[in-house]
Amino acid sequence: MTIAIDTRDVCCAALELSKTSWVCAFAGPGDSKATVHKIKTGDVDRLIGILSNGKAKAERELGRPLQIVLCYEVGYDGFWLARLLIARGIRAVVFDPASFLMPRRGRRAKTDRLDAEGMTRTLRTWLSGDRGVAREVHIPTVEQEDAKRIERERKYLVEERASIVGRIKGLLALHGIWLTGKRISKGVRERLESMKTGDGRPLAPFLRRDIDRMLTRYEMVSRQIAEVEADRKEALNDNTGHFPNAEKVQRLSKLAAVGETTATVLVAEVYHRTFETRRHVASFIGLSPSPYNSGDVDRDQGISKAGNKLARQTLVELAWFWLRYQPDSKLSLWWRERFGSKGMRGRKVGIVALARKLAIALWRFVEDGIVPEGATLKG
Structure with missing residues (x-):
């Protein structure tokens, strides 16, 4: 107002x-x-x-x-x-x-x-009252700002680990050695000495040392991810208030398809705030539509993408999980009826629309306890 x-x-x-x-x-x-x-x-x-x-x-x-x-x-x-x-x-x-x-x-x-x-x-x-000349940014408390660090640090570490995995696999693939899976198994270091290239040679010494050092960084980053996750669990179970709205994370985690990581991101980035209407929720996350209607031109430019990027990415990922673990919910049935037969591009467009509806449904669940229609709770 x-x-x-x-x-x-x-x-x-x-x-x-x-x-x-x-x-x-x-x-x-x-x-x-x-x-x-x-x-x-x-x-x-x-x-x-x-x-x-x-x-x-x-x-x-x-x-x-x-x-x-x-x-x-x-x-x-x-x-x-x-x-x-x-x-x-x-x-x-x-x-x-x-x-x-x-x-x-x-x-x-x-x-x-x-x-x-x-x-x-x-x-x-x-x-003087003209709020159109600029937009004020909400000043968070120290606790609210610090609560975002948990999942932001984890996201950075996960991306760093994925980068290390990609580099190790890329270097080995250059010499005809292919590793499968998204992670690096513990036995890779022991197999470095016995690995043979595609033309039957052992790994060159500098290549072997390079991979060995990257494996050391991989193990360190994996330990740090585990430490961050332990910090998160401790903060959510701590009653001293170091993590504001921890009860919202626990409530959101009760829904099937919503894990503790997703719930922590959404509460720390979005649901710790107070919103007046559902449109404010979608606008804050950047999932609100941005139409272009001028003269004879009337088209949809897609979502605004002007809000919280991490929350928006998390909700889009959650929308795919929602279809898998909440197949009988009203939102999943709506998506399948409208976008299920539209091809891959149509389904991707529809998943963004589902993410917007899901953001509003989760907001109502967190604030008022209204379970999304047809959704199930864990346990």
């Missing part, structure tokens, strides 16, 4: 962040031009001093108390600065940089100074 405030009592500040310096623009009520200051990266005391001095000067000129609202774009620096400013009594607004309205005529001059000055004007317009 859009809540406008009286910006005549607001000093708008914007911060352009980089690794080498911060550029702060400050504009009091009625100021036609913002004052710009360049400070050292991470110098929060200097930043607060600039904001306090600018506010005091504006209050002396106007003769009434004012408040400060500061904004910056989310990116490399994350949310720590917003939390710190809020703790110091300064309202902080974090914007999505991809949501700013930009002119499209010709080339646009871009400098940190111009960007900071422009953000003060955007912030004032946004505070």
Whole structure:
């Protein structure tokens, strides 16, 4: 819901962040031009001093108390600065940089100074009630942000392990040796000495050492994956609240087809938030449709893909598992009736539509306990 405030009592500040310096623009009520200051990266005391001095000067000129609202774009620096400013009594607004309205005529001059000055004007317009000029990013708590690390780290490690497996298999295949399966068995290292190439030669010494070192990395990454999974299980069973909404993970895991990994990803990335309607859920994940209707042209551009990428990938994967382990549910029957005979391309299009419906159904199940129609629970 859009809540406008009286910006005549607001000093708008914007911060352009980089690794080498911060550029702060400050504009009091009625100021036609913002004052710009360049400070050292991470110098929060200097930043607060600039904001306090600018506010005091504006209050002396106007003769009434004012408040400060500061904004910056989310990116490399994350949310720590917003939390710190809020703790110091300064309202902080974090914007999505991809949501700013930009002119499209010709080339646009871009400098940190111009960007900071422009953000003060955007912030004032946004505070006045026009939420179309930019989109605010929800500032998560430390616990909510940290809870995402479990599955994000696991995903990174799994991808690294798959890369190592692919390289080992590729090197061996170059010499006529083929390994089967998605993993590397424990006996591969012992067989290196006795392996014969396709033309009957033993492995060359440098090749053998290269593969041996990759096997060492493979074993290390596999141990780290096991450690991450153990950390996840401990966090979900911990009642101290280090993993927020752990009860939602446990509830979601009760559905057949939904494993603990999938449930943890969806809760940490999506379902820890509060959504007003089902459309907000689909839009946040990037599964909402994006039509193109202009003049005589009316077509569907597919999903927006503007939301949480990891959650979207997880839901698409879950949709295939849903068809397998929940075959009698209403969602599975709907998919088979509409897309089951459409060929491979049609089925892939339909699985994205199923993922969107599934995201909404799981949201209702997590929040209100409404079991998807026809779905079964484990055990």
